[in-house]
Amino acid sequence: xxxxxxxxxxxxxxxxxxxxxxxxxxxxxxxxxxATELGIGVxxxxxxxxxxxxxRLVARSGNRYRYSPADEALSQGVVAVDRLYHLTPxxxxxxxxxxxxxxxxxTVTRAFPPSRPGKL
Numbered sequence: 001x002x003x004x005x006x007x008x009x010x011x012x013x014x015x016x017x018x019x020x021x022x023x024x025x026x027x028x029x030x031x032x033x034x035a036t037e038l039g040i041g042v043x044x045x046x047x048x049x050x051x052x053x054x055x056r057l058v059a060r061s062g063n064r065y066r067y068s069p070a071d072e073a074l075s076q077g078v079v080a081v082d083r084l085y086h087l088t089p090x091x092x093x094x095x096x097x098x099x100x101x102x103x104x105x106x107t108v109t110r111a112f113p114p115s116r117p118g119k120l
Contacts (some may be wrong), residue, residue, distance in 0.1 A: 001084065004077040005092070006099045008055055013040045014048045015096065019082050021058060021067035028064035 009015040016038050021029070035045035049065045052058035056070035057078065069075040085092045 001080055002095045004081060005095050006102070008052070008057060008077070009081070009096065010099070010103070011044075011048075012093075012096065013044050014051070015039070015081070015085070015092070016040070017045060017048050018052065018057065018078060019085065021052075021065070025067045026065045028061060030063055031065070034065075044052075053117050107119055108110065 005015075009018055016039070017034060020034060020038055031046040032042050032051055033043050034049075038045070049058060049060075049079040053065070055074075057067070057074055058065050059068035069078065081092065
């Protein structure tokens with residue numbers, strides 16, 4: 001589950017949007033509709049929807065988006081996150097926070113690789 005969140009929901013807005021879409025599998029939504037409903041910025045919503053399209057969680061038709069996981073593994077991942085989030089949200093929040101720390105550490109390591117002994 002941690003890996004699924006790492007790959008598909010980097011922010012709490014992305015998580016909220018993904019779970020919102022899960023509950024509306026037949027709806028085709030514009031970014032502004034979802035943004036208003038969730039209280040997030042339209043640009044953040046648009047960016048998340050594009051990310052979900054790239055990761056094959058959402059299908060796009062013009063300027064409308066619909067929850068449409070490309071395979072059963074993706075569908076099961078979203079359902080598992082949803083179930084855990086509603087049972088114990090703190091566990092999901094903790095996983096996302098730990099993932100954020102991993103992202104920062106990875107970025108720092110790439111930007112400032114550790115020096116090797118004897119090399120300057």
